[in-house]
Amino acid sequence: MKVDDLNALLPAGEWTDVQVLNQPPGMMANRDWALFAKAKRVRGGGKAAFIKYIVAAGSHAGNTTLIVTGGSRLNDIYGRLRSLQQLQDTIPIVPLLEVRRTGAGLLIAMEEVTPLRAIIDRGEAYHLSAKVLGDLDPDAGGAGWHHFDVCPDNIGLLPNQRCVLIDVESFYLESDGRYSVSVPAWKPFRAPKELEVAVQIQLAAGGIDRSVAARKLRFEVALAAAECVLGPIPFVGQNLDRGIVEAWIASADADDPAVVFWKQELLSAINTDNFPPLKQLRERLESAVKSGVEPTGAPLVQVPAANTEPVQPAGIAISAIPPVEAKSGWSKEWALILPMVHALRAGRLGGKEIVEYRQVLQQVAMRYPTQADAWNELLLVAISYEKNAALALSVVNEAIQHISDDDGLTRMRNIIQMWARERQNGSD
């Protein structure tokens, strides 16, 4: 399968800007089992898409290749994905734009996402912790689904800021109270030993039942949500245990209420087989972060008495660098910016100060992405003071992603696009 083959396969009137990706992460790419590409889907307003073309195993393929990309598995995935396509409004799967079985393989086109892993690595995922819990809650919306490999690599953020699960071949639908997992590829080191054993035992018996699947899914989603606050979990090649969690949390801000919350919950979770519904976890996290103090009361995860180990008392603490929601909010922060707003208009800012002011605004806009005032001020600086068409276009595009119903921003984007084109033509 080559790039030309992919171009020939995709209708040119439906897909444009097809760019084959060299080496995305994952089992399929490492083994040359699939071809990956980015493209723009012409239909649906021109959305950016990610395309995965799984190449069917040839007649001389080895056993492993046959298990993963053999014709019968591709048929199985195709059938599952077509069923999931019908349910994609009620379950947290990345929107599937096209699923097509061809003689040579299986084409899966999905909406492009920003991987949560990348956001965590940039240290910008703090605010997504509760969102991960809410959007990926297996007990909300449509039930009866399971994703066998939930981790930040397989969670994506859509342009509308909704968290969804990617690696769609790992999605399964419940049948007779069980999930028949055809390729049990997951990351057992991210689970406590007891959970891994429970899963492996059931897999050996031909599939995992509803209760173990729910426990596994809740734990993996919660762990990904914790990584949003605590940063990537260190890989030490063994199952998650108390020592690993403590070492992981040691470098985090011990006064931060979200850190305190996750420390309590994770230390409890690794010692229990009764993980609580994610809705309760989310509500408690939001409450702790909003109040700006550590959560009170016992952790939601109820640990059997025999396994209970004392949680370090953290005392009542207010973070030195409080998270966004813990501060008194947008209005207070905006009030701090107002002197700069006036200084800008009074012409008291030089070129360097304007650049610094813009950088401050960019941070504020990212922290309060639904506040139109922040974006508007940023646009004003980019257009009228820095006179930078490319920057203005990037700002307005970002703003529209967060405030999609603002006609003014849309109109502004059209004007800036014309301006940017003129600049481009002028420079050509």
Next chain:
Amino acid sequence: MEATNIVGGHPQADVQLWGKGYRITADSEEFQRYVPKDPTQLRGLERNIQTTLWGGLLESLYPLREAEISAQRCVLFDSSDLLSVSFAKTEDRHRRPSLVLTTCIVGIDWRDPQLGETTARAVGLSSRLATTYAEALRVNPDNVGKQLRENSFLTSRSFDLGEENPDRTVEWVNAISAVKKWNGITGISTPRLLALGANVVLGTKYEAERAKQQFQVDGFFDTRDREIKTLSDRLMLWEPKPHTPAPSSGERPTHPPSPAASAQEKPAYQSSPELYWVAECLQNLTNSVDRLANVAIEILERMIPDKRRR
């Protein structure tokens, strides 16, 4: 009246694609329809433009820059459909300048208070597709020609307008409110696309009067007053009636829309007043530059014959 094609609450639009460089519906590589391949799929206004004499129209577009071509607007009307036409610049297999045309036809109901928004979305779609397909057809790739010949370029020529961003370069809500008041309007268009059959100019009085020397122009849409000003007696105000009978087949509505309906369509500008001012300044600047560029091009065309023109 033909039923408006609505799926899931949003109108559907059927698209056409025209270009040159492939032999799809004609036994030459000259400008021809690529999609739909089957002429029996065409309806109403789509059929009308099949007989357009393209030579003069395309020649007038070749000297323009890409941005100028993309800024051209043309919407044709009849009793049950509207058709938006867009062009974009591309290159043939020898890297010579070439053009693609896309149209987008939508079944409409003239009593629909959302007609302005539907028009804006239809124009948005045809413009976006023209630009997109100009890239897809650039240098006439072989695989694209094969797909066009095998009719697999598009899985369906029907597009959901609900997913499209409305075109905001023209105040379509106001323009359509104005169109609804007059009997005799065949379409509304920027001057360069009047050859497609529109008789109301999207432009200034000066541009309309100049265009009238070449085309049948009966009025222009005054963007300042948001009204259509007539330049002939062929446009007549619809007679207002107290009640609202449904327009019969082949007829336009016999009454103007209620002011309330127009008010509902008015878009809300949600950004700050300061940015609104900046936006207006940019828009005015762009309009002025466009007008200056047009005048300059016309002067140059008269002084220096363009050898590239075909």
